[in-house]
Amino acid sequence: MSDEKEKIHIFDRPENVNRLLKGFYAICILLALADFVLHRHIGFDWEKIPAFYALYGFVACVLLVLIAKQMRKVLMRKEDYYDE
């Protein structure tokens, strides 16, 4: 690595990260609201729940991560587990 002062990159500035996140939240809100304006075709009954896909995506991912975290307690071993 060189000693010269390194360039400041885009995500080194917290305000850029915040801007990105704010934009992202705004899109999420718009998408959820769109569900009340636009009409989706309904295949299954549960699709009738307002913002079904948004709720499902959020809940699914939170559950996924929380369950996976618990799985670590049972499944995780040291890196050289098989090499012993």
Next chain:
Amino acid sequence: MSELPPFLLYFAAALLVAVTRGLPRQLILLATPVVTGLYLWLGINPGTDVAYTLMSYELSFLRTDKLSLLFGYLFCIASFFAVIFALHVQDTKQHVAGMIYAGSALGAVFSGDLISLFIFWELLAISSVFLIWARGTERALKAGMRYLVYQVLSGVLLLAGALVYYHNTGTLAFNHIGLDAGVAGWLIFIAFGIKCAFPFLHSWLTDGYPEATVTGTVFLSAFTTKVAVYSLARGFAGEEIMIYIGVTMACFPIFYAVIENDLRRVLAYSLINQVGFMVTGIGIGTALALNGAVAHAFSDVIFKGLLFMSMGAVLYRVGNINGSDLGGLYKSMPKTTALCIIGALSISAFPLFSGFVSKSMVMTALMQENHGYFWLLMLFASAGVFHHAGIKIPYFAFFHHDSGIRTEEAPRNMLVAMGVAAALCIFIGTQPQYLYALLPWEVEYWPYDLTHVLAQTQLLFFSALAFVWLNKQGLYPPELHSVNLDAEWFYRRLLPAGAQRTLYLLRSAKESTLTTVTTHMQGMQNEFSKSPMAKYHLSESWPTGSMVFWISAILAAFLLLDLFGLGR
């Protein structure tokens, strides 16, 4: 011209690549997929069936229809970008293995009978393992061996199934087989299932692929599982059990992917998850579902190749692919970052990217066939894909906290290879009609309507929101140096431990038997020496030395007698 099986072009190229070096070799490597692809496109019509007689048996090496041709084109495209990605590699062994491997995949999808299929099935196994061994590490050597055992086992089952099938039906033609074919059907089904990474038969994939070379994994991810998907689509379309298997495959690996540290292993798990969508489609068996399955195989090879290439480029530059040690690489590898994100958006099935136009067919087919709960599970798997492959891969490698690693952008050939794949992802995603025109079954389908686009975008954005929220709350599990137990535990830990335990038991049994016998002998000896018989000279125990001495003395006496002619 149209009688030449395309795999021969690859095998010939493998020979040439073995004897050439430098630029000529690079040109041969690049030309082979292009020439073969053009030959398939222009020179071969669906419905060709060319057989070769070998040892009085007819091997059908070139049976073409839209299904086999689709995979033929796909394998040419995949080997094209894989070859570009590996163009800088000097190692002859890897290039030869890559060519034979890709050629065998082509051979397998154009095989019209089960024996030809078996030949290429085994060639796939043998050629591909060199891509793992070429890494040269102890781990790669062992993982390659385990991988080979699985692959060869699959071949043996296929051969056994083919022979039983021939016995029962009197034909070896490779068409729809079905599980109604009894033992033969099941043997062949399991043989396909091993290569397709069915649950509990999958660990060769997550064990072997991450240990392969930087460029080898790109080849590996393209061919083996997709040949299996093709074979299942041809032999077992509409077998309901595959819906259960496919949904399981789509769901269980995502949990592992969340906690896995090696980012190439994360991709290996997500490969199984994507193949799960294909297997489900084949299991549903309607025209739309089957088209969805093979179309998804088409897009998957390209976007999964792109993701493996981007992680390969990181491994090549940094020498490490553990999520726990990376981060902030977008600063030094911005182009790789951008290309990786295109792959991530494609695998997550964002509208306008390739995964969207193929995966939505399987989802729609599930809906049409009224599989409500499976549909919910697959929707969960879709959200999960985005979570681990779409966000985790680029986030932990290129963003996250700055790991302090400063390196160079990926080499130019790697960038070109990734560029080709990324362009195809976007092309298929925005112009799906060209892919749809190649699909084997006749059905009208168009993915871009308001419902699909809105629903998918909501699903993905809120999955991303969950990631952001979990991270902000500190609930997201950190990347840790670790190994997670999977099906391989049974043969890497339980079996060896069991064998050792058995050996230990046998050894202690032997020792106790010996002790018992010697104590008894000793006891008898003691009893004997107390008896009056023991007083006689002959009943004493003599040392062996004196016995040998007396025997030689007797022999010498005989010799002398003989020499002097006495006793005759």
